[in-house]
Structure formats: C-alpha cells, structure tokens
C-alpha cells in the first residue's frame with residue numbers, strides 16, 4: 001500500500017470511501033466556489049523566505065489558544081455533520097484531539113451531542129454556537145456547553161442565511177441520508193461506509209434533538225432547523241451572548257478590519273479570520289488575503305486565529321507570518337476522519353505537525369510564537385491557478401453533476 005504522504009492522500013481516501021452525497025458536502029463550497037478556490041490558491045501563491053546559518057535543532061511549536069495548550073498552533077475547527085462521515089465521528093475526532101494535544105471545537109450541527117463528547121473525553125473542548133431565532137434554544141445550548149465544562153464558546157457570525165451549495169441541493173443531501181431512487185446506487189456502492197454507519201449511536205442533529213418538540217419527526221426537525229438561522233443577528237445579539245457566557249468567547253467569521261475592532265470592543269477574547277471555508281459568501285476574498293490588515297489592527301489586543309485552505313504545515317507558517325496567533329482546520333482533519341476515523345484525524349494532525357516542523361527548520365525558524373514578518377512574501381501566481389498539483393479538482397467546480405434529488409440539501413455549513 002502507498003504511504004500516506006499528505007492531507008491530499010486522506011482527501012483521496014475519503015473520496016473513495018464516502019458516497020458522493022457526503023463527500024460533496026465535506027469538500028464543496030457555495031455557489032461557483034470562487035472563495036473556496038481562492039483560499040487554497042492564495043496560500044499556495046505566497047512564498048517563504050528562509051534564513052540560513054541558524055541553529056534550528058530545537059523548534060518550539062507549542063502555543064496557547066485562549067488559555068488552552070496546543071502542541072501545534074492549530075485547533076480542530078467546527079464542522080457540522082462530521083458524524084455522517086464516520087460512526088460517532090465527533091467523539092472520535094475529539095478523542096484524537098485530546099490524544100494529540102490540540103483544542104477541539106464541536107459544531108452546533110454535530111451528530112454527536114455536547115454531552116456525548118464530554119462523556120468520552122477529559123480535556124475541556126470548545127463549543128461553536130449558531131444563533132437560532134428561538135432564544136430559549138440558544139440559552140439552553142449555552143447552558144449545556146457550560147455544564148459540560150467547555151472552556152470557550154465560538155460564536156459564528158457569518159450565517160445569517162445559509163450559503164447555497166449547489167452540489168448538496170442536486171444530491172438531495174438529507175440527515176440522515178435517505179435511500180431514494182436517485183441516490184441508491186451511490187449509497188449502496190459504498191458498503192464500507194454503510195456498514196460502519198450502522199454503529200452510530202445517533203442519526204441526526206444530536207444537540208438539537210432534545211431542544212425541539214418536532215424532533216421525533218426528522219423531516220419536521222430539518223424544516224425547523226432550516227427556518228431557524230437568525231438574519232436579525234447583530235451587535236446587540238453578540239452583547240447578549242457575552243453577558244450569558246462568562247468563559248472565553250471567540251468570534252468566528254471576521255473578514256473586515258472594522259468588525260475585528262468591534263469584536264475587541266464587544267469583549268471577545270479571540271477572533272477567527274474566516275470565510276467559512278468558502279461555504280457562505282461566494283465571491284468573498286480569501287481569508288489569507290485579509291489577514292495582515294486585520295492582524296495589524298488588533299493582534300496586540302485580542303488573539304487572532306485564522307482558517308481557510310490549510311492543507312500543509314507550511315500554510316500554518318504562512319498564516320502565522322501574516323500575523324495569526326494560531327489556526328483552525330476544517331477539511332484537513334475531516335478528510336482524515338472520513339478516511340480512517342480517529343486514526344485518520346491523528347494522521348492529519350501528525351502530517352501537519354511534521355510538515356510544520358520541517359518547514360520551520362528549512363526556513364530558519366526557532367519558535368512558532370516569534371514568527372518574523374519577512375518570512376512570507378507574495379509571488380506571482382503559479383502556472384495553473386487554483387489547482388495544487390496533487391489536489392483533485394473540486395467535485396463540482398461550481399457545476400452540478402446530479403440531475404435533481406428532491407430534498408433541499410440546505411444543511412449548514
């Protein structure tokens with residue numbers, strides 16, 4: 001068997017193991033996927049400038065992220081429906097994060113619940129909150145995260161409405177996936193995935209099941225969720241969350257320097273410069289392109305985290321050279337989970353750690369916390385924009401493959 005040499009191998013394994021309907025959900029972005037492509041492309045286009053004649057035998061990669069220790073400057077970012085890629089996926093990923101020593105963030109839209117993860121792990125994790133129109137649900141989720149010992153709340157700001165992922169709508173993504181005439185070949189031709197899913201403790205949104213009276217009927221629960229994202233969400237709402245959550249608060253989805261300054265004024269402990277991995281506003285700039293301005297403005301007053309496009313350890317160096325204190329990963333660990341469960345998440349983290357370590361040595365860097373600004377420099381784009389030589393092109397590249405599947409496929413995010 002070929003060795004796994006990069007996250008791109010895990011991506012290819014995930015592609016083979018998952019039904020298209022699930023892989024496309026993980027891999028894709030909204031609309032024409034312009035922002036999705038920019039994230040990776042703009043990271044690739046940055047070059048690293050090395051310093052030689054330095055002793056790099058000891059390299060520090062450890063950081064603190066809002067007071068939690070991290071073996072490398074990377075947290076497992078929140079992703080909905082991870083438990084559809086591997087049985088009890090969120091619990092397996094949280095165990096991997098605990099074993100490796102990085103923070104884990106559970107999504108509101110997870111299959112495993114807050115309590116499932118708390119029961120399976122000892123290390124405090126982070127909980128990501130989507131604000132719902134029904135405030136009593138928000139209150140309850142915040143209280144449950146508090147009771148479960150979560151050390152930080154990650155409030156996602158960029159989901160006033162859901163970005164449209166064309167592939168999911170065409171594929172008829174449903175939770176749990178339904179066997180229809182349209183998708184039966186797809187699902188039945190992935191028996192390894194199908195059999196493994198039989199071991200799942202839960203089949204739907206674990207955090208919301210107990211909160212909603214319609215929860216017994218999955219279709220009604222889905223409709224409730226789709227109608228619940230709150231477009232009226234503004235600074236007053238953030239103030240309200242700040243009042244009811246007394247631990248670390250991280251605001252996710254900052255793409256403008258004014259919003260970063262506002263986050264400081266609103267009492268956040270950290271921000272995540274993020275465009276949601278190209279799944280919300282299609283046409284937004286890459287998150288790496290807006291990072292320097294935002295970091296320059298607020299990094300001495302608040303922790304600045306970054307996500308969007310991280311696939312190698314050198315991407316982490318680039319983000320930190322551009323002023324981030326640490327990063328989060330979405331797809332990289334999720335490909336690992338989908339390929340090999342907990343071992344796959346550990347594999348993704350190990351690859352990123354080893355690449356980071358090598359990159360630091362080769363660039364003459366001793367401490368990830370003291371990244372010189374001049375380590376990163378812009379270069380003209382590579383010959384084939386948007387395509388890493390080893391990356392598979394995006395499943396759709398903005399074009400649909402299916403011919404209609406019925407359900408809305410509008411799941412966050």
Ligand SMILES: Cc1cc2nc3c(=O)[nH]c(=O)nc-3n(C[C@H](O)[C@H](O)[C@H](O)COP(=O)(O)O)c2cc1C
Pocket residue numbers: 025026027039077078079080107108109128156252274275276277278279307308309310328329330331332334412413
């Ligand atoms: C399949 C998938 C589901 C996601 N679900 C959520 C979510 O529930 N909440 C959230 O704040 N962000 C969500 N995100 C966005 C990620 O937290 C993160 O911002 C993004 O994936 C980073 O880009 P990357 O995938 O290139 O690393 C999701 C991303 C993916 C790929």
